[in-house]
Amino acid sequence: MSILARDVLAIEALINTSNEPGAGVGRALVHHFGSLRALLVSRRGELIAAGVSAEGARRIAATRRLAATLVRRRRSRRLLSPRLVLQLVPHLAWHPVEEVWLIPVDATLRALGCMLIARGNAASCAVTPDEIFGPALRHRARGVFVVHNHPSGDPTPSAADLVFTERLQDAARLLSVRFEDHLVAGGGRFASVLSRRCGAMQSPSWDGPLQRRPRGPVDVSAESVEAR
Numbered sequence: 570m571s572i573l574a575r576d577v578l579a580i581e582a583l584i585n586t587s588n589e590p591g592a593g594v595g596r597a598l599v600h601h602f603g604s605l606r607a608l609l610v611s612r613r614g615e616l617i618a619a620g621v622s623a624e625g626a627r628r629i630a631a632t633r634r635l636a637a638t639l640v641r642r643r644r645s646r647r648l649l650s651p652r653l654v655l656q657l658v659p660h661l662a663w664h665p666v667e668e669v670w671l672i673p674v675d676a677t678l679r680a681l682g683c684m685l686i687a688r689g690n691a692a693s694c695a696v697t698p699d700e701i702f703g704p705a706l707r708h709r710a711r712g713v714f715v716v717h718n719h720p721s722g723d724p725t726p727s728a729a730d731l732v733f734t735e736r737l738q739d740a741a742r743l744l745s746v747r748f749e750d751h752l753v754a755g756g757g758r759f760a761s762v763l764s765r766r767c768g769a770m771q772s773p774s775w776d777g778p779l780q781r782r783p784r785g786p787v788d789v790s791a792e793s794v795e796a797r
Contacts, residue, residue, distance in 0.1 A: 576605050583632060584625030594620075609633055647678045651752055651761050654714050655770050657683045661718040661754040662770045667694040669717040671701055673710030674749065681708045691720045696733075698740040705746060712747035713737075722756030724767060734762045 580595035601619050602608040609629065611619075616626040648654045655661070657680065658670050667689040673681045684704060687696040694717065705713045715737060719725075726734075734751045741748035751762040760767040 580605075580608065580629075583628045584621050609636075648672070648674060648680060648714065648749075649678060651750065651759060652768065652770065654716065654750070654752060655754060655759055658716050658754070659770070661716065662757045663722075664718050664754075665691060665720050667691070667718055667720055669694055669696045669701075669715065671704055672714040672716065673705045673708045674712045674714065676711040678712065678749070681710055698736050701737060702740055702744055702746065706744065710746060712749045713741070714749045714752065716752045716754065719753060719755035724753045724755040724758050724760040726751075726753050726760055726762045730762060 577595040577599060580598060584594060584598075598608055598619060598621070599605050602611060608616075610633065611629075613623075613626045613630060616629060617623060621629070646653060654672060657672055661668065661670070668685060669687045669689075670683065671686050672683050675681055682704075686700050686704070687694050689695060701713065701715060717730075719727075730751070730753060737751065738748045750764070753760045753762065754770060757770055758767055759770050
């Protein structure tokens, strides 16, 4: 079956409602609009004027929106630096309530989504590794970024942040998922738990490539995360 024939059958399946037989209609519509692309980008009124039911026009419009979403995802930027990751959650720079966000990525570090995992209060937010990796696996992610904020304005990772990061790393290894980084935002700045570096969220004070460090004791002093 040629690609055109498959596309025609797909169009007929989309517009085939109880009062609208699909056989032959798809090819006639492609001929009417001049091309498959012209058909798919036509407005609802144009489709109805061409004989497509209101429900069929709605289905075509919904399919077009889904296709556009897939194209945008394919063209999305690779998250090669912490600052690019944080551009997906800019509100965390000064957010008054602690939140934990998950950004699953594919093998090329392109985001597969950006989702709120948990919302706490001004001092803490409870979350488990299962809550992180469950959605990541559903998105068939090859890697994950985890981002949370410190409403206090100090992005220095706390002792609890470091322990939680190690738990996430352990879970990632068991699931064969790359743990890309755990970023902490606050006061317009960010800190990377894995690389122990920080920078301003709105300026490229540190926009270098991601750096993985071997596991070991981590210095949690303020100086350990200041930009150098």
